[in-house]
Amino acid sequence: MIPAIHRAKAHYQLQKCEIPFEQDLFHYLRYGYVVSRPDLFIMGKTMWCDPTKEPKTVDDLVSCQEKGKANVWYFRMLVGNPRDAAKLLPFPLEWMCFSRHYKKEIRRYRLKEIMDKLT
Numbered sequence: 001m002i003p004a005i006h007r008a009k010a011h012y013q014l015q016k017c018e019i020p021f022e023q024d025l026f027h028y029l030r031y032g033y034v035v036s037r038p039d040l041f042i043m044g045k046t047m048w049c050d051p052t053k054e055p056k057t058v059d060d061l062v063s064c065q066e067k068g069k070a071n072v073w074y075f076r077m078l079v080g081n082p083r084d085a086a087k088l089l090p091f092p093l094e095w096m097c098f099s100r101h102y103k104k105e106i107r108r109y110r111l112k113e114i115m116d117k118l119t
Contacts, residue, residue, distance in 0.1 A: 008041045011079070025043065028076065032045030033045060044074060061074055071093055073097070075096070075097070078098070094112075096110075
């Protein structure tokens, strides 16, 4: 089995991402959360978005490292089982956002609804 972190890096190369994998990894190690296991790789961080408006792109999210102010988990990369990832969140927030294939458009979901479906 190919380790999840190697699969994540290969995906960056395949998608020809503007930001190299190592640079993004360093950013998330410094400002976010990284989980790396043979079967799971996650890069995410806490963000804030206006709860009255549906965010359309990553630009609608504001970086927020203060636990009391953040309301969104933004996942830049998740390789592996989402159930395992959901169980590893350090603390719950109201929302979860992610983009697919490094597009600027994001999707926002209520974290509780996702957790209920996954568990």
